[in-house]
Each structure stands twice: as C-alpha cells, then as structure tokens.
Amino acid sequence: MPNKFIISKSYNKSRFDKWFKEEVINLPNSLIQKLLRKNQIKVNNKKIKCSYRLTEGDSISVYNLSNYKPTDLKKKIQYLPSIKERSRFEDFVVYDDNNYIVVNKPRGIAVQSGTKNLKNIIDTLKKTKYFEHAKPYIVHRLDKETSGVFIIAKNKETAQFFTTLFRIRKIHKTYIAIVKGKVPRSLKKMEDFLEYFENNKKTKLKALTFLKVLKSNNKYSLLELNPKTGRKHQLRKQLYMRGFPIIGDEKYNLKYTKIFKDQAMLLHSSKIKFIKDDKKISYEADPDEEFKKKLNLYF
Secondary structure: OOEEEEOOHHHOOOEHHHHHHHHOOOOOHHHHHHHHHOOOEEEOOEOOOOOOEOOOOOEEEEOOHHHOOOOOOOOOOOOOOOHHHHHHHHHHEEEEOOOEEEEEEOOOOEOOOOOOOOOEHHHHHHOOHHHOOOOOEEOOOOOOOOEEEEEEEOOHHHHHHHHHHHHOOOOEEEEEEEEEOOOOOOOOEEEEEEEEEEOOEEEEEEEEEEEEEEEEOOOEEEEEEEEOOOOOOHHHHHHHHOOOOEOOOOOOOOOOOOOOOOOOOOEEEEEEEEEEOOEEEEEEOOOOHHHHHHHHHHO
16 A cells, blocks of 8 residues: 655745655655655646646555665754743744744844744744644844744745745835944935855855944944845844944944944844735834843933
8 A cells, every 4th residue: 555645835836855855754866756656646637747736635645665865964063942932932922923033032032943042933933833734934034132023924825925025125124223332313324245254165145234323422322224235144244244233143234333242133034015915015013121131221
C-alpha cells in the first residue's frame, strides 16, 4: 500500500520537489525524478514531473517509501521555548487573523535561528495557539536589537502578497530612534550608496530614508525615520555615516564614547501601513519601558 498525502493550503502552487523534500523525505532530485518516471510517485493517480505545481487538495501516493533514507544534511536546530516564553507572547500580539499575525517584537530576540542566535521569534510562535494549524512565513526583517511592529504570514498566499508589497515598496514603515548628537532640522533626507560584501564581492546599493527631528538638545535627538528602500542595517548605517549613531548600537558607533556599552539599542519600528482589498490598513506599537525611560532621561 502506498503512503498517502494531501496537499495543504500552505503548499498551493509550490513545486512538487520542494514539497516532497520538506514534507516527505529529503532525497536528491535525480532520485525523485527516477521515482516519478517509474510511477513510484503519483499525483491524483497521474504521472507528473518534478516541476509540477501543486494545488491544495492534491492527493499524493508514494510507493515503497520505507526503502529510502533521507540525504544526510545538517539539520537546523529548532529552539524550544518554555511555557512562560510562549505565554509571554500574548502581551506582544497587536493583531491576529487566519492569514497573518502582527506582533510588537521585543528587543534582544532574533527573527529566526542562526549560528549566533538560537532563541528566536519564529520557533517561539510555532509553539503558540496562533500557529496551531498554520506555518509561519517571514515576509520582512527586523534586527535582533530592534523592537517594534513585525508581520508574520500564516500561509503561502499571504506571504506572497506581503513580499510583493515590500518588493514594489507599497508597505510604508515608520521608525523612531534616539541618536547621539544634535541633528539639524534641515536634514530631512538621507540618500546614499551603501557598501555590502557577499562572497568576497563588494556591491553598492542605493538607500533612501526620509527623517524628521521630533526632539533635540546638545547631546541627543529623537528622530522619526521613513525608509523608502530596505537595505540591511540601512538606518543604522546612514545615521552613523553622518555622525549621529543610534544609542546602543554596538556595531555602528563612534568609538570615542562609552555610552553604548551594555546599552539597549534605541531603534523601534513604531508603525507599518499598506493597502489590502482597497482598504488602508495600519498597525502601531509603543516602544518598551527601556526606550520610554531613556526618553524621559534625555529630553
């Protein structure tokens, strides 16, 4: 008897080989193709190719599955949050429905696990009621030390919707930051070509940010920032280049000051807005107590 699988909404329009490797068994493409040619795998009782695009509800039959072993790959270690950590996320939920969730991401936790970060948002949310019957999809990024509004899709269609909006710059984000130094009110736009290195190759990417000085004195400034491009560390780099590093930024700072030592980075994603189904939608999130404390202290 073959093993039977039914395609869920999460894999609607996905390639067959991608689904097979993630949900059944990780085999080389050459072997998957061989199994398909020999009718050892069928979709809706029909022969298909690796490139076949799945449809929700498709019935997959896999014969002699126990004869195969998965390719030996390094498995990603999943973070297992405590009950306390899972319940704590109730306090951070800004909005939730069947398609996506919006959270006020706390500072100090990465979006996903990495070589330096095991604790992360995605693995934590997977274990909560919000993703009991859904799979989290990352549609944008926030640095580990940045707090604020963060969207996570619950299905592939919604993920594609948001990633498209971000790509065509139809999602508008607003940040607030406390920086060192008195930023002139005449500075309303930062436009640069930022350098990045990938595979030992240097590239330059255009970065554009509009800003507004909300408060300032001789030592600090509170800024509202509206990035129009989405480059890595864009706000942090652009402000540092102009001599106004974000307080608490240990990577992009002026070496002569000690104010950044063991200090929370004061960059917060305060608002995000976009249009969905011809309706204007926006979500806002207040900064945490540490940010508010520094606001009162500096201004």
